[in-house]
Each structure stands twice: as structure tokens, then as C-alpha cells.
Amino acid sequence: MDHQELLVRAGSTARDAYAVDIDPGRAGWSYSCLRVLELPPGGSHLLATGDSEWLVVPLSGGCTVHTDDTTVELLGRKSVFEGATDFAYVPRDAHTQIASGAGGRFALAGARCERRLPARHGPAPEVPVETRGTGNCARTVRNFASADAFACDRLIAVEVITPGGNWSSYPPHKHDERRPGRESELEEIYYFEFERPDGYGYQRVSPSRENGAELLAEVRTGDAVLVPNGWHGPSIAQPGNAMYYLNVMAGPGQEREWKISFHPDHVEGYR
Secondary structure (H helix, E strand, O other), X not given: OOHHHHEEOOOOOOEOOEEEEEOHHHHOOOOEEEEEEEEOOOEEEEEEOOOEEEEEEEEEEEEEEEEOOEEEXXXXXXXXXXXXOOEXXXXXXXXXXXXXXXXXXXXXXXXXXXXXXXXXXXXXXXXXXXXXOOHHHOEEEEEEEOOOOOOOOOOEEEEEEEOOOOEEOOXXXXXXXXXXXXXXXXXXXXXXXXXXXXXXXXXXXEOOOOOOOOEEEEEOOXXXXXXXXXXXXXXXXXXXXXXXXXXXXXXXXXXXXXXXEEOOOOOOOOO
């Protein structure tokens, strides 16, 4: 992939009710998907899940998610900067209705998968939240669907708040080859939002192999970055303007796990 294929600008994949629509075909890989659904007050949307499992993650507003015989009421949140949200898991091979009385924006994080797990609710109070890093590398990580926090078949999803002026996704790390017990192979999407409308940040992806992925780009609200391989990080937030990103990951491994390798030139003092 070249620079332009890795950077997905806000609106460039919009269709119908989706402000963002990245499927494996668009990304040029096999598993990870991301959509951002925008619903007006009283709006509803029918999602045919097909061969993928999905998480409905409120970015702003709440909604009702009805799948099979299961109805999940999501309280949601005012914005991604307010705190962790509740969310819904939707299995493959299902027809799901997402409806919102007040309207809102909802991330649909997905992954092609094999197993059909039950639809269910992920309560906000059960989301593990941690502070990672120190000083100007400190950030808050909400591990709502990390491999050890919430059961999925292949999908892993977390979200990160980086304070203005700080670095996250640091030291640079990778997960692009299978090394049992040491590193897992995962495709990854970063989706960005900023606390103020004029916010921006920078995302770096550098090669871990010959002709590997490489990117240094300014990112703004609604932008996404694809990481098919390579060292990724840092993610750098504009001073005075907090940065949010949603990470969506999935891969071919038999075990659903997030195992990473740190860049040897950057790891001293940060592991």
C-alpha cells in the first residue's frame, strides 16, 4: 500500500448512513472492518452482519440494538471524551436494527469470523480502564473489547484518549507476524476524533520489512489510518486538544490475542 491508501480521509468512504465504511476489500486485507453510523433523531438502520461479528459502540448519543430475540439498550455518552461507554455485541449471520430516539453517531467495529456467538450487552462499569505510560507519553486506554476483557471470535477493539501535547502508541510496536507466545498477526484500523473541531494530530507507521507500510500524516476528526503491517506509533496530539482513537484489530491466528513487539531503537525506559 502507498501513503494515500493507508490514510482514509473523513468522508472519502461515506455511503448512505455511514460516514465511514472500511471493509476488508477497501483495506486490501482479510478481516478488520469499521463503519461509523450517523442517525438523525428517530432514525433507525438495518445492519445485515453477513460473515462478520460487530460491536456497536456509541461515539455520541444512545441507541437500541435489536438482534434475533435480544434487545440491548445502550445509554451511550455525550462524546468520546466523556468516559467509557456501554456497547453491544452482534453476531455474524444476523439482521440487526439500530434505532436512536435522540440521534447519534455509532462506531461499528467488525471482523470476519467463523463462530457465531450470542448477542449481548457490554456494560460501561465493566470496561477495564488503565493509564499507560508516564509524563508526556501518558494516555488513558479503555480496553472494552480487548482479548481478555470481552469474548469475541476474532475481533479486538480498544479506545485511547491522548491528552493534548502527548504521545501515545509509543514506543512504536508491531503485530504483523505469527511468533507463538511473542507476537500475533493482526490487521489494525485507527479511527480519530479530537476534543475541539479544529484539532489535529500526527500518525506514524514505519516499515518492519522490505517494501512494508509507511506513513507520516496529519489526522483530523473522522480520519482513519490502516495498518496492514509495520511499526506503528507514535500518535501525537496537538497541544491543548485531546485526541481520541478507536483501534479495531483482527487476524488469522487460532488464538484471539494481542501480542506485540516493541521497536528495539525506542523501547529503553518505556517498557
